[in-house]
Amino acid sequence: MIRAVIFDWGGTLTPWHDIDLVAQWQAYVDVYRPEDTELAQRLMAAETRLWRDQQATNGEAGTGSLDHIWASAGVDTDSPLHLEAMATYLRAWDPHTVADPLAHPTLAALRDRGLMIGVLSNTMWPRDHHQRVFDRDQLLPLIDAAVYSSEIPVAKPHLDAFRSVLDLLEVRPSEAVFVGDRPWDDIHGAQQVGMRAIWIPHSRLGDQAVDVDVSPDAVAATLADTVSIVDAWMVADSLDGSWVQRGEVSN
Ligand SMILES: [Mg+2]
Numbered sequence: 345m346i347r348a349v350i351f352d353w354g355g356t357l358t359p360w361h362d363i364d365l366v367a368q369w370q371a372y373v374d375v376y377r378p379e380d381t382e383l384a385q386r387l388m389a390a391e392t393r394l395w396r397d398q399q400a401t402n403g404e405a406g407t408g409s410l411d412h413i414w415a416s417a418g419v420d421t422d423s424p425l426h427l428e429a430m431a432t433y434l435r436a437w438d439p440h441t442v443a444d445p446l447a448h449p450t451l452a453a454l455r456d457r458g459l460m461i462g463v464l465s466n467t468m469w470p471r472d473h474h475q476r477v478f479d480r481d482q483l484l485p486l487i488d489a490a491v492y493s494s495e496i497p498v499a500k501p502h503l504d505a506f507r508s509v510l511d512l513l514e515v516r517p518s519e520a521v522f523v524g525d526r527p528w529d530d531i532h533g534a535q536q537v538g539m540r541a542i543w544i545p546h547s548r549l550g551d552q553a554v555d556v557d558v559s560p561d562a563v564a565a566t567l568a569d570t571v572s573i574v575d576a577w578m579v580a581d582s583l584d585g586s587w588v589q590r591g592e593v594s595n
Contacts, residue, residue: 346578348488348515349454349570350462350534352500352524353474356544357447357463357483357567360525361440365391371436376419376429383417390416394468398493403502403529407468409494434473443481446567451486453571457578462520463490464509466499466529489513500526501533510537521577523570527558535561540577542570 351357369384369391377383390413397405410430414421451461467474471492478484489512493499496508510520517538524530525544534541535558543560544567562573 345519345581346459346521346574347519348460348462348510348513349521349523349574350464350506350509350513350539351451352522352526352530353463353465353467355525355546356523356530357443358441359444360546363440368433368436372429372433374429375432376423376425386417387413387419391468398466398499403466403493403499403505403533406497406499406502407466407493409468409470413468434469441477443478443483444567448482448486450567450571451483453568454574455486457575459574460488460513460515461486462509462513463487464500464505464522465490466493466505468494470494500529501536503533503537506534506537506539510539521570521574523564523567527560531560532558542573544570 354360366384366388369387372387373380373383393416394408394412398407411421413419414426419426454461465474469492471490471494474490474492475484478487478490489509491505491509491512493505496505498504500506506517506522510517513520520539521542522530522534522539523542523544524534525546527543531541531543540561542562542564543558544564564570564573
């Protein structure tokens with residue numbers, strides 16, 4: 345029986361944008377230390393290193409958080425300018441974090457069916473920023489539990505990342521559906537822990553779009569399609585109750 349639907353965030357609840365990451369970091373530098381002409385590049389390099397480690401270790405090395413980036417780029421986090429610069433940096437992301445217009449009706453429709461909603465995001469940003477973003481787009485009241493990799497030692501596709509959100513929702517993998525845009529981190533990861541996974545292939549992911557051998561349980565052209573897919577699975581489960589968990593790990 346399906347009891348929860350868990351969503352990836354970037355590229356799934358929020359449409360994928362191609363973003364100039366150095367320009368985003370420059371928004372921080374312009375406040376914190378505009379005379380340092382290399383700081384944006386150092387921040388970018390620190391961020392890139394963290395993402396590479398997460399990818400290379402299949403999430404065993406988590407994403408880390410912004411704190412890792414500040415330390416690695418030599419930022420003085422006690423400086424009064426730092427907090428103001430960080431707020432400016434996060435605000436510079438605002439146009440790129442707006443939820444898909446279908447996110448609200450989709451989550452609301454799933455909740456109308458009595459399902460819980462979870463979020464599992466690979467992100468370096470703090471929880472309070474993600475909550476502000478969800479609050480702005482009226483999604484916060486629709487989300488029962490959210491796990492951000494900035495707060496845990498691992499990241500998707502690591503099993504423990506998926507288990508973290510399953511534990512918060514108090515559901516078994518077979519009772520949860522995962523929805524994401526990344527074939528390896530989201531789809532393979534969720535299936536590995538024993539969840540059914542819906543792929544929304546709308547991202548232009550240079551590093552993950554090809555060369556991964558992953559078969560999603562269903563493909564959704566839009567976020568809204570997840571509702572009819574979950575409906576069909578709920579009917580099938582109720583008819584024969586025979587959905588066989590794929591390699592669910594019992595410990
Ligand atoms: Mg994503």
